[in-house]
Amino acid sequence: MRRTLTENVLILGAGLVGSSLGLALTRAGYDVVLWDIAASHALVAAGLGAGRVSDESTDNPDVVVVATPPDVIPGLVAEVLEKFPDAVITDVGSVKAPILRAIDRLAPEHRRYVGSHPMAGSQFTGPLTASGDLFRDRTWVVTPEPENAPADIAVIEKLARDVGARVVTMPAAEHDVAVAQVSHVPHLMSILTASHLRQVPQDNLQLAGQGIRDVTRIAGSDPSMWRQILTSNASAVRHELLEVAQDLAFLIDQLERPEQLEKFLGMGQAGALSLVGKHGQDPIDVLEVTVEIPDEPRALARLFTDIGEAGFNVEDFELTHDQIRQLGYLSISVEREVAEQLRANIVERGWHAWSGSRK
Numbered sequence: 001m002r003r004t005l006t007e008n009v010l011i012l013g014a015g016l017v018g019s020s021l022g023l024a025l026t027r028a029g030y031d032v033v034l035w036d037i038a039a040s041h042a043l044v045a046a047g048l049g050a051g052r053v054s055d056e057s058t059d060n061p062d063v064v065v066v067a068t069p070p071d072v073i074p075g076l077v078a079e080v081l082e083k084f085p086d087a088v089i090t091d092v093g094s095v096k097a098p099i100l101r102a103i104d105r106l107a108p109e110h111r112r113y114v115g116s117h118p119m120a121g122s123q124f125t126g127p128l129t130a131s132g133d134l135f136r137d138r139t140w141v142v143t144p145e146p147e148n149a150p151a152d153i154a155v156i157e158k159l160a161r162d163v164g165a166r167v168v169t170m171p172a173a174e175h176d177v178a179v180a181q182v183s184h185v186p187h188l189m190s191i192l193t194a195s196h197l198r199q200v201p202q203d204n205l206q207l208a209g210q211g212i213r214d215v216t217r218i219a220g221s222d223p224s225m226w227r228q229i230l231t232s233n234a235s236a237v238r239h240e241l242l243e244v245a246q247d248l249a250f251l252i253d254q255l256e257r258p259e260q261l262e263k264f265l266g267m268g269q270a271g272a273l274s275l276v277g278k279h280g281q282d283p284i285d286v287l288e289v290t291v292e293i294p295d296e297p298r299a300l301a302r303l304f305t306d307i308g309e310a311g312f313n314v315e316d317f318e319l320t321h322d323q324i325r326q327l328g329y330l331s332i333s334v335e336r337e338v339a340e341q342l343r344a345n346i347v348e349r350g351w352h353a354w355s356g357s358r359k
């Protein structure tokens with residue numbers, strides 16, 4: 001009979017994610033056992049406090065987490081499904097549907113496998129770069145299938161919550177489209193920017209500041225790991241890249257058209273703001289303040305400068321146009337308790353603004 005209290009977790013793959021999970025679960029009171037094809041990785045992880053090294057003969061886990069590179073996940077899941085007939089199995093692979101299809105071929109009876117993916121990591125690999133706080137306040141996606149038992153899904157969701165993550169549940173195919181948009185294409189944009197630097201003369205590189213470092217951090221990631229991620233999600237990634245290619249062609253055409261260019265830059269700002277408050281924290285309680293935007297060059301930029309100088313944090317905004325008057329309306333969402341201060345502040349700076357949306 002399945003144990004109801006999850007205490008023993010076996011982690012296969014004691015790299016960045018596996019060791020971070022070991023650290024976080026150990027801290028949360030779980031008994032963690034580690035195994036890695038590179039024995040030194042499991043030893044180092046254990047030395048850091050991520051669990052103890054598996055001796056294989058006595059392993060009797062309630063849960064097995066496969067935290068290896070994606071290509072070897074299906075084979076390992078099939079192996080542990082057979083080896084531990086009472087355990088719930090999950091993995092942390094970055095693409096879900098292809099892993100599920102491969103497991104389907106290798107182990108048709110796989111109802112104890114519940115796929116998952118923590119949206120937390122870094123450009124580094126191996127146990128020495130692990131952190132017990134990696135999953136805190138981050139999203140952990142669980143991708144159950146209809147044949148999974150609710151109790152097994154609950155075990156994986158609890159494990160994610162016990163390491164401080166916020167659980168989001170969605171079908172594997174939807175997950176793969178979403179990560180193409182928020183993880184895989186952004187990764188490639190970083191790679192494009194970083195690889196372009198190879199053509200920049202050494203003398204010019206010494207001018208590099210923080211901006212380029214922010215944009216290229218994830219380009220330092222392991223190419224072999226990302227080759228596996230991207231090839232297995234190629235069709236969703238291709239779809240997004242074609243859209244980006246259209247945007248790039250459009251942008252090149254707008255470079256000498258100041259108004260169009262500013263509009264395009266504003267879309268970037270809006271895109272960046274759409275991520276605010278979406279890192280797993282509780283949603284922020286917001287209120288809208290609407291500002292009339294005169295149809296004149298740089299009006300929008302001036303307003304954002306005023307808001308920035310006044311020290312307000314904009315959570316979101318939307319621009320609409322008046323069909324009759326030559327005006328725009330910018331609805332700005334800010335934290336409820338500062339909305340009235342924001343309205344008063346920008347009115348003082350000469351803007352026509354009111355609380356609430358444009359009616």
Ligand SMILES: NC(=O)c1ccc[n+]([C@@H]2O[C@H](COP(=O)([O-])OP(=O)(O)OC[C@H]3O[C@@H](n4cnc5c(N)ncnc54)[C@H](O)[C@@H]3O)[C@@H](O)[C@H]2O)c1
Nearest residue numbers: 013014015016017037068069070093094120121122125126
């Ligand atoms: N790095 C990230 O940002 C990140 C974030 C979320 C999920 N993931 C996913 O997590 C998984 C692990 O990534 P990572 O960043 O921890 O990589 P990593 O290289 O740091 O760790 C992978 C570990 O797996 C071990 N390994 C390889 N083949 C094995 C096998 N057959 N059996 C047992 N161990 C084996 C390696 O020796 C290594 O210790 C990947 O599937 C990746 O898609 C990565």
Ligand SMILES: O=C(O)C(=O)C[C@]1(C(=O)O)C=C[C@@H](O)C=C1
Nearest residue numbers: 094118119120121122123183218
């Ligand atoms: O923060 C980073 O370094 C990451 O790239 C982490 C990141 C991401 O894109 O958010 C990368 C791949 C994983 O599948 C999940 C998380």
